[in-house]
Amino acid sequence: MAKAAKIPKALKGGTSYALDRQRRIVREMPAHVERRMQDVAARHEILNAQEAYNARLERDRVTAALHNMPPGLQRLAAQHHVGTLNTKLHHLAGKGVQK
Numbered sequence: 297m298a299k300a301a302k303i304p305k306a307l308k309g310g311t312s313y314a315l316d317r318q319r320r321i322v323r324e325m326p327a328h329v330e331r332r333m334q335d336v337a338a339r340h341e342i343l344n345a346q347e348a349y350n351a352r353l354e355r356d357r358v359t360a361a362l363h364n365m366p367p368g369l370q371r372l373a374a375q376h377h378v379g380t381l382n383t384k385l386h387h388l389a390g391k392g393v394q395k
Contacts, residue, residue: 348388355381 358377362370 344388344391348385351381351384351388355385 355378358373358381362374362378365373
């Protein structure tokens, strides 16, 4: 009769404390995953709001600079710069960010 090989403690799962800890982690996992998803969504919302705020500041800065230009250049610059910034703001508004 062959003697059964002794299984190392690390492969058995460790101490009862380690098993309890693993069971607690698995038991709390759905709540942890849900909270993590909410945190990620909130972070994206904050980043989008910050990007929209920066675009509005840039649009206002460009608009103020346009008033110092000759009339012919004002129209051309306004179409290019302000139009691009308005497009970006509309895109961010589509993501749920308030203007």
